[in-house]
Amino acid sequence: xxxxxxxxxxxxxxxxxxxxxxxxxxxxxxxxxxxxxxxxxxxxxxxxxxxxxxxxxxxxxxxxxxxxxxxxxxxxxxxxxxxxxxxxxxxxxxxxxxxxxxxxxxxxxxxxxxxxxxxxxxxxxxxxxxxxxxxxxxxxxxxxxxxxxxxxxxxxxxxxxxxxxxxxxxxxxxxxxxxxxxxxxxxxxxxxxxxxxxxxxxxxxxxxxxxxxxxxxxxxxxxxxxxxxxxxxxxxxxxxxxxxxxxxxxxxxxxxxxxxxxxxxxxxxxxxxxxxxxxxxxxxxxxxxxxxxxxxxxxxxxxxxxxxxxxxxxxxxxxxxxxxxxxxxxxxxxxxxxxxxxxxxxxxxxxxxxxxxxxxxxxxxx
Amino acid sequence: xxxxxxxxxxxxxxxxxxxxxxxxxxxxxxxxxxxxxxxxxxxxxxxxxxxxxxxxxxxxxxxxxxxxxxxxxxxxxxxxxxxxxxxxxxxxxxxxxxxxxxxxxxxxxxxxxxxxxxxxxxxxxxxxxxxxxxxxxxxxxxxxxxxxxxxxxxxxxxxxxxxxxxxxxxxxxxxxxxxxxxxxxxxxxxxxxxxxxxxxxxxxxxxxxxxxxxxxxxxxxxxxxxxxxxxxxxxxxxxxxxxxxxxxxxxxxxxxxxxxxxxxxxxxxxxxxxxxxxxxxxxxxxxxxxxxxxxxxxxxxxxxxxxxxxxxxxxxxxxxxxxxxxxxxxxxxxxxxxxxxxxxxxxxxxxxxxxxxxxxxxxxxxxxxxxxxxxxxxxxxxxxxxxxxxxxxxxxxxxxxxxxxxxxxxxxxxxxxxxxxxxxxxxxxxxxxxxxxxxxxxxxxxxxxxxxxxxxxxxxxxxxxxxxxx
Numbered sequence: 069x070x071x072x073x074x075x076x077x078x079x080x081x082x083x084x085x086x087x088x089x090x091x092x093x094x095x096x097x098x099x100x101x102x103x104x105x106x107x108x109x110x111x112x113x114x115x116x117x118x119x120x121x122x123x124x125x126x127x128x129x130x131x132x133x134x135x136x137x138x139x140x141x142x143x144x145x146x147x148x149x150x151x152x153x154x155x156x157x158x159x160x161x162x163x164x165x166x167x168x169x170x171x172x173x174x175x176x177x178x179x180x181x182x183x184x185x186x187x188x189x190x191x192x193x194x195x196x197x198x199x200x201x202x203x204x205x206x207x208x209x210x211x212x213x214x215x216x217x218x219x220x221x222x223x224x225x226x227x228x229x230x231x232x233x234x235x236x237x238x239x240x241x242x243x244x245x246x247x248x249x250x251x252x253x254x255x256x257x258x259x260x261x262x263x264x265x266x267x268x269x270x271x272x273x274x275x276x277x278x279x280x281x282x283x284x285x286x287x288x289x290x291x292x293x294x295x296x297x298x299x300x301x302x303x304x305x306x307x308x309x310x311x312x313x314x315x316x317x318x319x320x321x322x323x324x325x326x327x328x329x330x331x332x333x334x335x336x337x338x339x340x341x342x343x344x345x346x347x348x349x350x351x352x353x354x355x356x357x358x359x360x361x362x363x364x365x366x367x368x369x370x371x372x373x374x375x376x377x378x379x380x381x382x383x384x385x386x387x388x389x390x391x392x393x394x395x396x397x398x399x400x401x402x403x404x405x406x407x408x409x410x411x412x413x414x415x416x417x418x419x420x421x422x423x424x425x426x427x428x429x430x431x432x433x434x
Numbered sequence: 435x436x437x438x439x440x441x442x443x444x445x446x447x448x449x450x451x452x453x454x455x456x457x458x459x460x461x462x463x464x465x466x467x468x469x470x471x472x473x474x475x476x477x478x479x480x481x482x483x484x485x486x487x488x489x490x491x492x493x494x495x496x497x498x499x500x501x502x503x504x505x506x507x508x509x510x511x512x513x514x515x516x517x518x519x520x521x522x523x524x525x526x527x528x529x530x531x532x533x534x535x536x537x538x539x540x541x542x543x544x545x546x547x548x549x550x551x552x553x554x555x556x557x558x559x560x561x562x563x564x565x566x567x568x569x570x571x572x573x574x575x576x577x578x579x580x581x582x583x584x585x586x587x588x589x590x591x592x593x594x595x596x597x598x599x600x601x602x603x604x605x606x607x608x609x610x611x612x613x614x615x616x617x618x619x620x621x622x623x624x625x626x627x628x629x630x631x632x633x634x635x636x637x638x639x640x641x642x643x644x645x646x647x648x649x650x651x652x653x654x655x656x657x658x659x660x661x662x663x664x665x666x667x668x669x670x671x672x673x674x675x676x677x678x679x680x681x682x683x684x685x686x687x688x689x690x691x692x693x694x695x696x697x698x699x700x701x702x703x704x705x706x707x708x709x710x711x712x713x714x715x716x717x718x719x720x721x722x723x724x725x726x727x728x729x730x731x732x733x734x735x736x737x738x739x740x741x742x743x744x745x746x747x748x749x750x751x752x753x754x755x756x757x758x759x760x761x762x763x764x765x766x767x768x769x770x771x772x773x774x775x776x777x778x779x780x781x782x783x784x785x786x787x788x789x790x791x792x793x794x795x796x797x798x799x800x801x802x803x804x805x806x807x808x809x810x811x812x813x814x815x816x817x818x819x820x821x822x823x824x825x826x827x828x829x830x831x832x833x834x835x836x837x838x839x840x841x842x843x844x845x846x847x848x849x850x851x852x853x854x855x856x857x858x859x860x861x862x863x864x865x866x867x868x869x870x871x872x873x874x875x876x877x878x879x880x881x882x883x884x885x886x887x888x889x890x891x892x893x894x895x896x897x898x899x900x901x902x903x904x
Contacts, residue, residue, distance in 0.1 A: 250573045250683060252877050253675040255818040264816055268825075291833050291898050298826045299666065305821050306673035310558060313678060317561045324568050333570040333633050357600075367578040370606070371571075374582075374631075375589040379600055 092144055095222040096134075106135035119184070120150070120219035129209035131163075132218065139167065140201040143225050145192045146234065147204070150219035152184045155212035156323050157338065162189050163207055166199040173207075180322050184219055188234055191223065211338050235259045240311065256308055263308060267301040274300065337372075341365055341388070344423040345372030348386065351417055351425065357382040359428075361402075361409060365389040385410050388423040395424070402426065436628050440635050443627035444642060446505045451478025453512035453522075458718045460521035462703065469653035472646040473722065476692050479639065480729030481508065483619035484771060487593075491778055495591040498626045532661075544662065551665045558672050559645060565682045566641035570633035576684045583608035584621030585631050595782070603782045611784035614775065616733045617686045637684035643692045644681030647885045648672045650692075654699045654889065659896045667892040674888070676819035676881050686734040687878045693730035693737065694853075695885035697723050697744050698846065702893065704760075705751065705842045717763045720748075724764040728771035736882060739856040740849075741768050747849035803867035810861070810876060819877050820884055827891045834898045841897055846890050853883060 098104055098121040104114060112123050112130035123132050147162060156178050163173045172194030179185035191204065204223075208216055226234060239258050256263045278293035279285055324332050334342045348358070357379035362369050365388055370378045373386075385402065387393050392404050395415065402409040413426040452474030459465050465473075485504050486496065494500060516522045571581045586607035587593060594601055603611055608618070621636040628635060652668035671677070680688040700723035707719070727744050731737030745765065752761050779786050814824040831838060831847075838844055857879055860866045869875035 250575070250679065250685060250878065251874055252813075253679060253818045255816075262816065264818065264822070267822065271822075287833065291830075294829055294833060295895055295899060298822060298829070302670055302821050302823075302826070306670065309675045309818065309821075310554070310673050312675075313558070313561055313565075317564060320565060320568060329632075329634075332568065336570050336572045367574065367582070371577040371582045371585065374585045374607075377601060378606060 092141065093222055093224040094138060094140060094144070095220065097220045098218050099220070108133040117217050120217045122215055122217045124215040125208070125213070129207055131205050131207050133205040134203045136203045138201060138203055140223055142192065142195070142198045142200065144223050145190055146188055146226050147191045147221065147223045148186065148188045149221040150184050150186050152182065152217040153178045153213060154181055154215065155210065156181045156319050157335070158210040158213055161207040162191060162204060164191055164195070164204045165202050166195070166197060167202045168197060168199050170197050170199065180319060188237070211340065212335060253309070263305065267305055270304070271297045271301050337368070339365055339368065340419055340422055341368040342372050344388070344419045345369060347417060347419060348373060348425055349376055352376065352384055356384060358384045358386055359410070360386050361390055361393055362386060362388040363390040383428050385413060385426045385428060386423070387426070395426070436632065436635065439627040440624060440638070443624045446502065447478035447482040448475050449478065450481060450505055450508040450512055451475060453509060453516045455722065456521045457512060457516040457519060458721050460519050460524065461718055462707070463524055464657055465703070466653065468649060472649040472653070473696060475642055475646045476696055476729065477722070477725055479620060480616060480725070480732060482623065483616045484732060486619045486623065487615055488774070490593045493595070496587070496622065496626060497591070501623060501626065548662060548665060551669045555648065555665070555669055555672050559648070562644060562678060562681050563641055566638050567634055569682055571637055571684060573683050573685070576637070579609040579613065580617045580684050580686065581621060581637065583618040584625065584636065587618060587622045588625045588631055603784060611782070612779055612786055613735060614732045616729065617684065617689065621684065640681050640684055640688050643689045644677065647677070647692050647695055650695060650699060651885065651889060655892050658893065663892065663896060667888065670821060670823070671885060671888045674821050674823070674884055676877060677884055680881060685878070687881045690730055690734045690737055690882045691885045693726045693733060694740050694882060695889055696726035697730070697740065698886045698889050700726065701744065701747065701849070702846055705845055709842055717760050720760050720763040721767065724767035727764070728767040731768070732771050732775065734882070736879065740853055743849040743852035743856060746852050747845055750848055751845050802862045804862065806861045806867050806870040809870050810858070813877055813880065817877065820880065823884070823887055823891055827887060827894070830891065830894045830898065834894060837898060838894060843894055843897060846893065850883070850886065850890060
């Protein structure tokens with residue numbers, strides 16, 4: 069038997085002693101009628117679909133809560149579910165509650181829209197007490213996410229091989245593609261170890277191997293080995309990072325390409341600012357100016373409002389993303405606590421519960 | 435129709451830039467058509483926005499016709515001497531891009547690897563192009579300054595320089611008025627041509643800067659080394675994660691990185707021409723270098739630091755082998771851009787300094803912000819933003835120090851080290867340290883060096899490789 073075959077067999081032997089990981093599993097198949105009977109929907113309605121249970125949003129953030137008293141032991145660490153959602157770029161949340169009434173949440177990024185994607189979440193990551201889980205819930209929200217379809221949910225204790233598979237899939241997870249900002253790009257991890265740390269180990273070991281192969285320890289050999297190993301490691305790094313861009317392209321293509329220009333801008337804006345600014349531009353004269361009371365959304369609103377200009381002395385007021393401001397319809401006053409933000413303010417228009425337009429004079433708009 | 439007008443908006447300044455580069459580099463036949471084209475993109479766009487700034491300052495309202503006319507005059511002004519000098523039809527000496535499938539297994543593997551790298555780069559550029567053309571403006575500084583200023587200027591058809599205007603010189607829309615206008619004016623020009631503000635198309639300039647960076651890296655390295663090395667260099671630049679992200683959005687960091695790379699290539703071309711004894715006419719790259727340094731400071735304030743760093747590199751070179759006139763070839767364009775811009779800022783009353791000079795004194799007295807050093811080191815070595823180019827550069831410098839110091843490469847390292855030191859000084863001695871500790875600007879600042887760092891690292895690797903006969 070060749071040496072490499074013997075080495076391969078020796079490496080595979082420990083796998084025989086790995087546990088299968090199916091010791092304890094909690095599973096709900098929602099494609100069977102009545103399977104969601106003990107689950108509870110909050111701010112949503114539930115109906116049986118062809119491939120699972122369809123949860124339709126009623127109001128605000130909507131929830132789908134598991135039956136209570138599950139008593140899931142701490143060794144059951146992962147929850148796996150198959151979910152279809154019409155939107156991407158958004159996060160879903162998994163909220164856990166222990167028997168001691170401790171709660172925490174784990175987030176997951178929605179995958180390709182309008183198709184089932186399998187998600188695996190470590191439900192114990194935020195747990196500090198190590199006590200059994202009484203129940204857990206899915207929470208969804210955000211623009212364009214009006215319904216989700218859930219095929220199955222299973223909570224299980226992964227075996228060594230399953231865990232390796234999970235780690236591998238986490239490493240290639242498309243979620244990283246969106247973990248990109250103007251300031252930094254998130255590092256992919258294999259378990260707890262960053263990709264770069266692994267590549268530095270690779271560089272060091274390949275330098276050692278190269279020098280051993282060249283049978284020479286001198287500066288020339290070292291430089292040669294250094295260049296080759298950095299180039300190889302760099303290619304591996306690029307492979308993973310460019311895979312992230314490929315996924316981002318797939319997400320964007322499936323989400324944006326079929327939409328109109330306005331829909332695309334509104335979807336990427338994701339706050340409603342673009343939509344509301346468009347409404348405002350149609351409602352008020354083009355030479356008017358607007359006062360903006362929008363907290364963190366102020367810059368965005370100001371940007372989307374152009375050619376309407378923002379001004380402290382504007383005859384119109386936009387209030388958004390600022391829960392501190394209240395409107396008294398009887399007094400026609402906008403207030404922050406007791407302080408008057410604007411008086412003689414007439415309500416003109418709103419978008420959902422987030423955006424409001426007022427006119428500042430005694431005349432009601434025609 | 436809109437895409438057609440956008441193409442016109444891009445091609446017009448590129449043509450002007452290409453003709454100018456062709457004329458200036460008429461004594462450098464080794465710089466081929468595509469390299470001139472990629473140089474021409476940055477030069478033409480920089481020149482166009484600077485002309486737009488001057489006509490706005492003169493009180494002439496923006497219109498597609500006015501800017502097009504000025505561009506047409508520029509094309510003629512550069513095209514005629516380029517034509518007369520014969521530079522326009524000059525054949526370059528760079529070997530063309532070819533892949534030969536020879537019979538040996540090693541040769542076939544090499545060719546297959548070349549094809550693989552080439553396809554990867556093309557695929558990457560296509561993906562980034564798609565993203566750039568489909569994703570609208572979606573980042574904070576764009577909403578608050580770069581695109582916001584552009585949108586404001588577009589609707590005002592000028593810089594709103596009437597003091598009675600509540601939004602005098604874009605107040606409230608150009609959030610930091612001392613920031614140069616190159617990026618906003620590029621977006622204004624695209625919007626003028628399309629006759630509307632298109633949230634995706636008006637910001638595609640970053641994509642073309644990204645493509646130009648890849649192209650310049652390939653062709654400039656190709657002049658020094660084999661096709662494989664040049665493709666590897668282009669591949670690594672194209673796959674730098676933060677650079678890719680900035681190709682999709684509308685910030686100024688990537689364009690500044692392009693201009694810094696342009697300076698580095700021109701500087702090295704000049705050094706090589708003096709080393710080869712080809713002293714005559716080698717001032718062309720220096721003129722181009724000066725223009726790139728000038729447009730760097732016309733792109734982002736930090737461009738001033740780069741301009742100073744390159745000037746220091748040239749000063750050191752002057753001691754050994756450069757005439758004063760060549761130094762002035764670099765300095766003249768820098769002054770031609772910097773002086774009008776800062777005079778304009780002073781006349782508008784825009785704050786040129788936020789008191790950093792006082793902070794330096796205070797910080798030195800109270801103690802420097804040395805806590806930024808480990809953060810910067812971590813970002814250079816352990817972040818996913820830049821691939822592993824910085825550790826690679828450090829390792830090469832460490833193990834090849836003697837060879838580097840004996841070669842002309844040391845002159846190229848001087849501006850890089852100076853630039854990094856100036857940035858470091860800002861972080862350590864002023865309140866800018868908070869942009870490091872909160873990771874809000876440090877990586878973007880490093881990004882401005884990134885294309886140049888890739889280029890210099892590849893040159894060092896080539897030097898060591900030739901020495902070792904890899």
